[in-house]
């Protein structure tokens with residue numbers, strides 16, 4: 001049996017401001033940092049240990065991982081960064097306030113933008129200064145793969161090759177893996193692992209900074225999954241994420 005640990009980054013400055021974030025590289029808030037530290041403490045107290053770490057190329061996830069590893073006295077572990085674990089690209093919505101958008105376009109439209117499986121938000125124009133194409137951290141991303149917006153289906157399509165080529169073989173070989181990533185890149189992975197339908201994935205929200213444990217069999221099929229921590233607090237945190245799209 002393998003254990004895979006997934007952690008969404010701690011609260012970011014744009015989570016706090018309720019803005020669509022996507023690939024915008026915002027940092028953690030003081031609370032977000034504290035959530036990351038608590039996640040590391042909890043993992044250590046529960047006896048977890050790791051051999052290999054994965055994260056995105058965005059600082060809110062990277063810094064979350066750093067604090068987790070620091071609390072566990074495991075800052076020396078290898079860390080693999082990949083843009084494929086980045087948050088879902090939010091296109092032209094990046095930077096806009098979710099509640100403002102709900103007032104302007106209606107909560108139903110915002111729910112479609114946030115959670116529908118295959119309807120992407122409006123795309124960024126190529127000359128939009130928000131487009132990340134010229135950022136050198138993305139030099140290896142092929143032109144045809146570089147998103148201007150993504151629905152969750154697009155995120156699944158770029159996360160899965162990385163899962164199949166890097167993460168799954170590492171886990172199969174017996175390495176204990178921790179992944180610090182983002183709400184929607186984790187939803188993409190969980191949708192694949194649990195075979196969640198396109199309809200049911202709409203209702204899944206991942207809270208910030210709480211370790212989500214997947215127990216996997218030898219074929220990496222999930223046996224069970226659970227969050228570490230207080231179940232009521234975790235349910236409230238997930239409901240608060242869902243409510244971010246209210247007017």
Ligand SMILES: O=C(O)[C@@H](CO)OP(=O)(O)O
Pocket residue numbers: 015019020021022023087088090114183184241244
């Ligand atoms: O803004 C974003 O990039 C994500 C995660 O913070 O938000 P949402 O939960 O609306 O998909």
